[in-house]
Amino acid sequence: MSNSDLADIFKLYADLSELHGGNAFKIKSFASASFRIDKITDPLFGKSVQELENIEGIGKSIAQKIDEIYKTGGFKELQELMDATPEGVRDIMRIKGIGPKKVAMIWKEMGVESVGELLYACKENRLAQYKGFGLKTQESVSKQIEFIYASASFFHYAKVYQPAQDLLAELRLLECADRVEICGELRRKLEVLQSLEYIIETDDEASLRDELSACEWLEETETGYVYVGYPVQLYTSNKTNFAQQWFELSSVVAHRDKVLSAISVKASFAQEKEIYEAAGFPFMEPELRENNGEFERAAKGSLPQLITYSDLKGPLHNHSTWSDGLHTIETMANWCIEKGYSYLGMADHSKSAFYANGLSEERVIKQQEEIAKLNQGFGDKFKIFAGIECDILYDGKLDYEADVLKTFDYVVASVHSVLKMTEEKAMSRLISAIENPYTTILGHPTGRLLLMREGYPINHQKIIDACAANGVILELNANPYRLDIDWRWIDYALNKGVSISINPDAHEVNGFLDMFYGIEVARKGFLSKEMCFNAQSKEFLMAHFAKRKG
Ligand SMILES: [Zn+2]
Ligand SMILES: [Zn+2]
Structure with a gap:
């Protein structure tokens, strides 16, 4: 415990x-x-x-x-x-x-x-x-x-991720299962989902059903199965139809229909790639099969090489013992060095976040001294950026005066207080923060907590337009409860030239690992390595911060 x-x-x-x-x-x-x-x-x-x-x-x-x-x-x-x-x-x-x-x-x-x-x-x-x-x-x-x-009937992606892999491993051991793959919402990496879905290739369906019935770890229900408390759907297929069925079970209906209706000659496909080829489309990764811009991008030839977890160069927006985090800056930095990252961005809470031990002006100076000292020890190989997660106050102002704001390498501006507000109020607070020349990144733009709290209402288009006009980076907060900005808006942001920072908002070293979930949904939003701010080098970030401050 x-x-x-x-x-x-x-x-x-x-x-x-x-x-x-x-x-x-x-x-x-x-x-x-x-x-x-x-x-x-x-x-x-x-x-x-x-x-x-x-x-x-x-x-x-x-x-x-x-x-x-x-x-x-x-x-x-x-x-x-x-x-x-x-x-x-x-x-x-x-x-x-x-x-x-x-x-x-x-x-x-x-x-x-x-x-x-x-x-x-x-x-x-x-x-x-x-x-x-x-x-x-x-x-x-x-x-x-x-x-x-x-x-009530939804689960967070992060919560089902490991059980889903465990079940996959169990299913693959079944004698009558020749091949087992994940499909459905899980394969599309949806941020919240209703069931774990698998497709099983078999040439003896009756025996497979018997084998499944005998499994102690799988509970049979009227509508499917249950595995460690999660609803499970199992689909079966034969070898000939496997690729097409896998494709169909891993796409929303509109995506599936668009692809299949473009195929003129009926054929059997050995791989999903061949289906797209026959339809005259480039291959689309399962997480893109949402009918949410993928065909428009395909037509323009702008389907990107999607970002991967290993593209990340370091976590920005993290909390240490200086505010409400569990680990010291040094511990967090050492973890990052061990994992091969080039930098760590500290963004502890600002002074108005008193419940989170936010930093007074005096403590800001002390923290920056500590960071400078640690950086001296690292030399060229690693850098801690001295940032802040600065509260956006009720009137839209940032939580410090300009003479303090200018001492940070970068500022993540976020709303933490009075989350209940009208769209008009939310917009005026966010827009003033975005227009503040010290804001580098807009933090968790809607304040939502998936399946727990709806965010405050915003006009996404106008927020993204304002970020574009002011050179502000948009956060994709990678905490699996947030995943905020919603991936459905990333395409629009990218088209406006707004880059995305996948921020773990870590309050302890294990929190860094949440970047994985950020990557999963960022891929749904067509994010490439090039447009991800923290997939850029330490030198790139230094130059960007310096330019913003200049
Ligand atoms: Zn925050
Ligand atoms: Zn935070």
């Missing part, structure tokens, strides 16, 4: 305790323990009570609880509270904007015990009539529930 899992358990206890009107002092102590544990890098699980008590910020009672969780998988008081709370009420607690006290009112006074009932109460305008709720809260609650319902 990781520290962040432990932190979640203590937060849940604090919330449930508040829901049941528990002791305010105890609630507060568990909530703050949760907050602190989340920031501790050294794994706590498995340490003795004595060792735990010696860690700053962990008192005796929390130490004992951690030990109890280690030994029994939970702790008694938490279990008691869980037992006393209907599952539906626990689901209601996950809705943002209504804390435990309000949930208690919904449950105890309104008699609502599930998310569905709560939505119904909103539709009947009953929630707004309760003290402390109001129309605005009601609207936000009902919107969130509808969003939860719409997202």
Whole structure:
């Protein structure tokens, strides 16, 4: 169990305790323990009570609880509270904007015990009539529930990636499977998907079905299969039809139809490449088969060589212990050097992000001194760029005065506060940030969290046009929950000459690995190595930053 899992358990206890009107002092102590544990890098699980008590910020009672969780998988008081709370009420607690006290009112006074009932109460305008709720809260609650319902059957690409590879390996061991490949949404690298899909070549379908039924790791359902909790679809094919079927199962319908209808002579194809050849198109990678600009590009001869993970030269936009990251700059730099990267861009939070320990002007100077010192040690072979993730304030201004902004190598400008806003407000904040001469990169442009939170509304076209006019780079935030800017807008950005930076937004060294997921979706948006900012050399970046500052 990781520290962040432990932190979640203590937060849940604090919330449930508040829901049941528990002791305010105890609630507060568990909530703050949760907050602190989340920031501790050294794994706590498995340490003795004595060792735990010696860690700053962990008192005796929390130490004992951690030990109890280690030994029994939970702790008694938490279990008691869980037992006393209907599952539906626990689901209601996950809705943002209504804390435990309000949930208690919904449950105890309104008699609502599930998310569905709560939505119904909103539709009947009953929630707004309760003290402390109001129309605005009601609207936000009902919107969130509808969003939860719409997202319920989807999974993040990153979450299914490894299980999907494991299942592929399992399927390939089947006796009756001559060939097994991934197809469907997974092969198209969609950012969120509904099921894992595979095509299996076999000359004995009946025996294959029997073999599948006998698999312990695969559960059969009415509509398909389930593997470690994920829905699975299995398609079978014979050797002759395999390539065409694989192609069809890996394309959206409109793409498939356009290709197939361009083929005049019916034939059997040994490879997908031959299908495109027969249709008179260049080969299109599965992630491009979305009918989202690939044929237009093919007609112009501008289908690019898509970027790959190994093209990246270094991660930009990362957080260290200076703000809310878990590792020091030196640790992060050493990781990058070991992986063969040429640079690391540090972009800790700016001063207004107080919840994330944002940097005051004085601390900016100190951090830059630390970076300069580390850089001296690296010589020519590696460089840390001293950047900042600068909050875009409510009025669209950046979080420091010009005399501080000019000290950074580069500035990632992002919105972190007051995310609930109209398109008009969002646009005016973003456009002023883009027009600020110190902005180098626009960070996570919509603020969305996939399957969890819709971003604030923006006019993508106008934002990209403004980036083009002001020489601002667009971030593709590679955190698998964000993947923001949406890949569907990358083609437009590239056509406007706006380059894309695939930024991991790492808060610890393992966070760098998220760049992989950024690459996966960037390919869907036709991104090439040439148009990816952090696939360029250290010297290129230095020249670009210098030119911007000049
Ligand atoms: Zn951010
Ligand atoms: Zn960040």
